[in-house]
Every structure is written in C-alpha cells, then in structure tokens.
Amino acid sequence: MTARVVTIAALALALLAPTTVAAERASLTEIEKQVMCPVCGTLLQLAESPQAQRERVFIDRLIDEGRTEAEIKDALVAEYGDEVLALPPDSGFSLSAYVVPIVAFLIAAAALAVGVLRWRRAGRKGDGPGPHAQGPSAEDSDRLDADLARYDL
Amino acid sequence: MSIRSVIAVLGVLAVVGLLVFGLASKGSSGVEVGDPAPKAPLPRLEGAGSQSLADYRGRWVLVNFWASWCVPCRAEAPDLERFQQEHADARFTVVGIDSRDLTEDGRDFVERYGLSYPQLRDGDGDAAHDFGTTGVPENYLVDPAGKVRLLVRGPVSEEYLDEEVAPLLPGSRQ
Numbered sequence: 001m002t003a004r005v006v007t008i009a010a011l012a013l014a015l016l017a018p019t020t021v022a023a024e025r026a027s028l029t030e031i032e033k034q035v036m037c038p039v040c041g042t043l044l045q046l047a048e049s050p051q052a053q054r055e056r057v058f059i060d061r062l063i064d065e066g067r068t069e070a071e072i073k074d075a076l077v078a079e080y081g082d083e084v085l086a087l088p089p090d091s092g093f094s095l096s097a098y099v100v101p102i103v104a105f106l107i108a109a110a111a112l113a114v115g116v117l118r119w120r121r122a123g124r125k126g127d128g129p130g131p132h133a134q135g136p137s138a139e140d141s142d143r144l145d146a147d148l149a150r151y152d153l
Numbered sequence: 154m155s156i157r158s159v160i161a162v163l164g165v166l167a168v169v170g171l172l173v174f175g176l177a178s179k180g181s182s183g184v185e186v187g188d189p190a191p192k193a194p195l196p197r198l199e200g201a202g203s204q205s206l207a208d209y210r211g212r213w214v215l216v217n218f219w220a221s222w223c224v225p226c227r228a229e230a231p232d233l234e235r236f237q238q239e240h241a242d243a244r245f246t247v248v249g250i251d252s253r254d255l256t257e258d259g260r261d262f263v264e265r266y267g268l269s270y271p272q273l274r275d276g277d278g279d280a281a282h283d284f285g286t287t288g289v290p291e292n293y294l295v296d297p298a299g300k301v302r303l304l305v306r307g308p309v310s311e312e313y314l315d316e317e318v319a320p321l322l323p324g325s326r327q
Contacts (some may be wrong), residue, residue, distance in 0.1 A: 051220065054222050081279070
C-alpha cells in the first residue's frame with residue numbers, strides 16, 4: 001500500500017515538474033515588451049533594425065541557457081546600459097521617475113483640497129444678507145432725498 | 154516676502170532646474186572640426202581595463218565609431234586596417250570604438266577582419282552621444298593637442314584615407 005502511494009506521488013511530481021519549469025521559463029515575447037532597441041529608440045517589440053535582430057538572438061541564447069527574465073534583463077543592462085530598459089530601474093536617481101509624479105500628484109491634490117475648503121468657508125460667511133439687502137445708510141438716504149427733491153417736477 | 158511669493162519662486166526655480174537638467178543630460182550638439190575631442194574613459198573591447206583618448210595626447214588618432222551589425226562598417230574595416238599597418242607608429246594610430254553593440258559580436262568582428270588597432274567599447278552609446286554621432290560608421294581625426302581636425306559622417310574609403318588623412322600625419326611629404 002505504502003509503495004503504491006509513493007509511486008503515485010512520484011508520478012504526480014514527475015507530471016507537475018515540467019509544468020512548473022515551463023511556467024518559469026523566460027519568453028522572448030514578454031522580454032521584448034520590456035526592453036528597448038537602443039539604436040532605434042523604440043521597444044524591441046517594434047524594432048526591425050539589424051541591431052534589434054542581434055539583441056533578439058542574444059536574448060534567445062540566454063533563454064536557451066535557462067536564464068530567468070530578471071537575469072536576462074541584467075545581462076542586457078550590462079551590454080547596453082540602463083537605457084535598454086523600457087522602464088527605468090527603481091533605485092538611485094532613476095527612482096525619481098516614479099517618486100516625482102506621485103509627489104506632484106499629492107501636492108496638486110493638497111492644493112485643490114485647500115482651495116475647495118477656502119471656497120466653501122468663504123461661501124458660508126456670505127450666507128447672510130448681502131450689503132445691498134440692508135438698504136442705504138442714513139447719510140445716503142438723506143442725499144437721495146435731496147437729489148430727488150431737486151429733480152422733482 | 155510673503156509665503157505665497159516664496160512658494161511661487163521655489164516652483165519657478167524647480168521648473169527651471171528640471172529644464173536645465175534635461176538639457177544638460179540629454180542635449181549635445183556634438184563636436185565639430187576644431188573642437189576638443191571628448192575623452193571620457195571607455196572599457197577595452199578585448200581584455201580588462203579602460204582607456205581614454207587623453208591617453209593618446211601627443212599622437213594623431215583616427216577615431217572610428219563602428220558596430221558589428223553595421224554593413225558599411227564591414228566595408229571600411231579592411232581599409233582602416235591597411236592604413237593602420239602603413240602609418241601606425243609612435244605618432245599615429247587608429248582607435249576603434251564599438252558602439253551600442255554586443256561584446257561578443259564586437260570581438261568576433263575584430264577577429265574576422267583581423268583588426269590590430271586598439272578597440273574600446275561604448276555599449277551604452279555615451280561616447281557616441283558625446284561626439285554627437287548620427288550613426289555608424291563615423292570617423293574623427295584628432296590631432297596631438299586633442300582637437301578634431303577631420304570629421305567624416307559615414308565610412309572612409311582607401312582614397313579618402315590616402316588623400317585627406319595621410320597628408321596631415323607627421324612625416325608626410327605634403
């Protein structure tokens with residue numbers, strides 16, 4: 001009985017193992033979407049230049065060697081520099097490419113919130129009757145009466 | 154000065170700073186004849202260590218930007234090697250700069266064409282950017298003072314080397 005269980009477990013592992021390896025295997029199609037053709041200045045996926053063809057051959061060779069996607073991207077950076085990555089690395093000065101837009105968004109949101117609060121506060125203060133609703137002052141009334149009397153026909 | 158003014162000034166300074174940084178890091182008009190040649194160190198294509206054009210101060214240097222995937226580079230490589238064989242001495246050398254190329258491809262190219270002159274590697278294209286190249290091949294003749302004396306955007310031919318470069322080199326009869 002125990003031997004049968006062990007055999008079944010071994011068979012199950014043998015069937016699952018290639019699936020796991022295949023799932024982790026890097027793909028040229030996926031990497032092409034994440035790296036640039038340095039000479040063309042476009043994604044490798046869109047490039048057809050001779051340099052792009054050599055870059056694809058290089059990636060294919062590393063895939064055949066069993067390298068992971070991250071290892072292949074590291075190898076490309078070692079050959080062409082950071083600019084081969086479609087997205088800048090999230091370290092060093094390149095980190096600002098991610099941080100600056102977030103900080104700018106937060107500052108803009110804060111400024112908008114402060115503006116809306118002030119606008120609403122100003123609106124509440126003005127809820128009472130406006131200056132014209134209280135009527136003219138006594139001095140203005142006297143002057144108005146005098147003017148009307150002067151033009152009284 | 155009110156807080157609002159300070160914030161406005163800081164905002165303007167930030168925008169100007171970003172623009173200046175962008176221009177400084179990306180903008181390069183490149184070199185023209187008479188300009189000093191860029192001399193940032195580059196790794197050797199074969200072997201360890203790095204080298205700069207400053208190491209050649211006092212010699213005439215024909216700087217040749219190339220790449221293994223570049224078809225015209227294949228055409229000019231034998232002419233450059235022949236010129237090196239005929240003229241290289243303590244006062245002149247050709248220096249190749251393999252730009253935006255795979256290291257192994259570059260080394261194979263050097264071996265295939267039997268290039269004997271020094272080869273540097275410019276994988277990220279920074280040197281090409283400093284020179285202001287528009288592609289490969291491009292050739293720059295740098296004088297012993299480190300200034301660019303000739304500039305060819307494209308391949309050089311045997312005739313060009315003999316008629317335009319050779320007469321400028323020391324020991325020339327012209």
